[in-house]
Amino acid sequence: MNIVVCVKQVPDSAAQLSVEGGQISWGEAPLVINPWDEYAVEAALQKAKDLGGSVTVLSMGKESETEALKHALAMGCNEAVLVSDPALAGSDNVAAARVLAAAIAKVDDVGLVFFGKQAIDSDTGTLPAQVARVLGWPALTLVSAIDELNADGIKVERAIEEGRQVVQSGLPAVVSVIKDYGEPRYPSFMGIRKAARATIPVWALGELGIEAPSPVVAWPEVMAPPQREIATEIITGGSPAEIAATLADKIMAEKVL
Amino acid sequence: MNFGLTEEQRMVQKMVRDFSQKEVAPIIQEYDRKQEMAPFILPRMGELGILGICIPEKYSGAGMDYISLGLACEELEAVDTTLRVVMSVHTGLCSMTLWQWGSEEQKQKFLVPLARGDKIGAGAFTEPGAGSDFANIQTTGKRDGEDYILNGEKMWISLASNADYALVTVRTQKDTGKSSGELTSFIVDLSTPGVTRGDIHGKLGVRAGSTGWINFQDVRVPVANRIGEEGEGFKVTMSAFDNGRYTVAAGATGLIRAALEASVNYANERKAFGKPIAQHQLIQSKIAHMALNYEAAQLLYLKAGWMKNEGQRNTKETSAAKWFATEKSFEAANEAIQIHGAYGFSDEYNVERYLRNARGAVIYEGSNEIQQLIQASYALGERQDKALRMEMPAYEE
Numbered sequence: 001m002n003i004v005v006c007v008k009q010v011p012d013s014a015a016q017l018s019v020e021g022g023q024i025s026w027g028e029a030p031l032v033i034n035p036w037d038e039y040a041v042e043a044a045l046q047k048a049k050d051l052g053g054s055v056t057v058l059s060m061g062k063e064s065e066t067e068a069l070k071h072a073l074a075m076g077c078n079e080a081v082l083v084s085d086p087a088l089a090g091s092d093n094v095a096a097a098r099v100l101a102a103a104i105a106k107v108d109d110v111g112l113v114f115f116g117k118q119a120i121d122s123d124t125g126t127l128p129a130q131v132a133r134v135l136g137w138p139a140l141t142l143v144s145a146i147d148e149l150n151a152d153g154i155k156v157e158r159a160i161e162e163g164r165q166v167v168q169s170g171l172p173a174v175v176s177v178i179k180d181y182g183e184p185r186y187p188s189f190m191g192i193r194k195a196a197r198a199t200i201p202v203w204a205l206g207e208l209g210i211e212a213p214s215p216v217v218a219w220p221e222v223m224a225p226p227q228r229e230i231a232t233e234i235i236t237g238g239s240p241a242e243i244a245a246t247l248a249d250k251i252m253a254e255k256v257l
Numbered sequence: 258m259n260f261g262l263t264e265e266q267r268m269v270q271k272m273v274r275d276f277s278q279k280e281v282a283p284i285i286q287e288y289d290r291k292q293e294m295a296p297f298i299l300p301r302m303g304e305l306g307i308l309g310i311c312i313p314e315k316y317s318g319a320g321m322d323y324i325s326l327g328l329a330c331e332e333l334e335a336v337d338t339t340l341r342v343v344m345s346v347h348t349g350l351c352s353m354t355l356w357q358w359g360s361e362e363q364k365q366k367f368l369v370p371l372a373r374g375d376k377i378g379a380g381a382f383t384e385p386g387a388g389s390d391f392a393n394i395q396t397t398g399k400r401d402g403e404d405y406i407l408n409g410e411k412m413w414i415s416l417a418s419n420a421d422y423a424l425v426t427v428r429t430q431k432d433t434g435k436s437s438g439e440l441t442s443f444i445v446d447l448s449t450p451g452v453t454r455g456d457i458h459g460k461l462g463v464r465a466g467s468t469g470w471i472n473f474q475d476v477r478v479p480v481a482n483r484i485g486e487e488g489e490g491f492k493v494t495m496s497a498f499d500n501g502r503y504t505v506a507a508g509a510t511g512l513i514r515a516a517l518e519a520s521v522n523y524a525n526e527r528k529a530f531g532k533p534i535a536q537h538q539l540i541q542s543k544i545a546h547m548a549l550n551y552e553a554a555q556l557l558y559l560k561a562g563w564m565k566n567e568g569q570r571n572t573k574e575t576s577a578a579k580w581f582a583t584e585k586s587f588e589a590a591n592e593a594i595q596i597h598g599a600y601g602f603s604d605e606y607n608v609e610r611y612l613r614n615a616r617g618a619v620i621y622e623g624s625n626e627i628q629q630l631i632q633a634s635y636a637l638g639e640r641q642d643k644a645l646r647m648e649m650p651a652y653e654e
Contacts, residue, residue: 195264
């Protein structure tokens with residue numbers, strides 16, 4: 001059984017974002033693997049070690065965008081594939097889900113697909129479920145632990161607002177993991193050497209046997225949110241009780257509570 | 258000419274940065290206050306392969322180039338000097354000297370476990386009465402059959418109490434004041450009977466690291482542990498400094514960066530006279546100097562690293578990089594404190610630790626006065642590099 005892990009290349013979290021000419025810009029900030037996806041890579045590597053399968057890391061983007069894939073290779077993934085086609089410019093999540101599903105279908109004997117819980121740039125968190133829907137596989141999202149995994153199925157713990165939920169399903173399945181899964185490993189030097197020398201195969205739409213899916217979401221306008229006015233006030237008083245009372249009054253007056 | 262880093266070098270840089278920022282930065286102040294080395298640091302650096310970063314894979318190292326070694330040192334010292342000191346002594350002074358001067362048998366026996374991080378190495382050269390005048394060391398090695406018997410004391414030795422092996426240079430012939438012919442180097446297993454050692458306390462800086470002394474009392478070291486020939490110890494030791502100094506230069510560059518980043522952050526936050534202090538020109542001047550010196554220090558060590566990759570002698574360039582970077586790192590830390598004002602004077606902020614840590618590097622691995630003499634002697638034509646019997650290997654991909 002092989003594992004696919006889907007990763008996205010995003011601007012570094014320290015990047016200063018701005019809107020220029022209706023486009024989001026991150027200036028010269030480096031592009032890195034989406035930090036949430038590192039947890040997915042970690043999960044994939046651990047499970048492949050337990051089960052003896054191979055891990056293919058998959059990303060969709062421009063042909064130059066191989067940083068995230070190389071990082072995953074350096075962490076220990078066996079293969080990397082970039083899906084890239086000029087016709088995919090401006091894809092939304094529906095389009096991306098169809099493309100990724102077609103690419104996953106091209107990998108042999110896939111039992112599990114891992115995602116990070118969301119990407120730090122678009123922050124939708126819907127892609128794992130969308131890919132699962134296109135593939136017709138169960139989606140196990142927001143997974144904090146995998147309790148059981150064998151050829152017959154998988155049992156996981158999901159972190160949801162109400163608490164922990166234990167869910168099981170058959171395979172193949174799509175799993176999105178959260179931070180609680182465990183710290184991702186650093187790339188090893190051997191991995192770095194391998195990754196730096198790797199030529200990453202690029203699959204265009206023709207090789208996936210699909211047309212460019214039509215996006216359903218349009219972006220008529222992109223604007224930066226207005227700057228918030230922040231005022232700071234130091235509350236003074238004769239005693240902690242007096243300060244607390246003044247603070248409570250102000251909180252009520254400002255309708256914070 | 259290409260000033261860009263390779264993909265591999267950038268990945269190494271990020272990996273070492275992630276390790277030091279995530280695992281060490283959160284706990285370093287606690288250990289600096291306790292004046293103890295965090296126990297996980299050496300095993301973790303070994304496990305991650307950082308300790309053997311530039312040693313070839315055939316000796317169980319990571320097989321990266323010398324520039325990657327420099328980049329790693331920059332990242333490590335941007336968090337704390339202690340981490341870079343480990344690289345200077347374990348990797349620079351001990352492992353790389355073994356790689357350059359050791360026999361194949363010695364490399365298999367000593368370099369392989371060092372590169373893996375299974376064993377820790379140190380460099381024991383300085384003595385209570387001999388530092389800059391290294392040719393004047395008094396620790397003796399007397400040949401006795403198939404052994405040498407070592408007697409004397411080494412001082413200011415980083416990792417003295419953590420190390421398993423030390424590269425030790427001793428006097429094997431009477432002192433006539435000549436640098437060559439009288440000194441010999443050995444790789445010494447520090448568990449040998451007659452070796453005692455301990456830590457020095459009350460240091461100004463590098464408090465989260467180990468600095469100590471090693472005493473040799475009739476310590477028998479087999480001839481098989483001699484690095485190079487008898488009488489080659491001065492050359493072996495100077496080769497060790499060519500590598501140790503390189504790691505110091507790169508590390509000090511990281512300290513300048515850390516001082517600069519802390520200063521920029523603080524200057525943008527702190528207000529005085531109705532605006533962030535970053536908008537006051539005298540603060541900008543300090544920040545401009547730090548930024549310039551960071552760039553210059555980095556270029557100097559990267560050039561030395563490039564020369565190492567090419568297999569070129571780099572004593573002059575490495576010495577210049579060490580002199581400049583350590584001097585400027587002390588200045589940067591000092592100015593960072595000034596920018597932080599009274600807060601910089603307390604250990605609530607990191608900059609006071611940067612200053613204390615930067616001070617040592619102006620003295621060790623060849624004081625900056627010695628570096629100036631080296632630069633002058635090259636410039637005045639008094640000094641030319643002669644070919645060594647064993648040269649540091651060029652980087653092979």
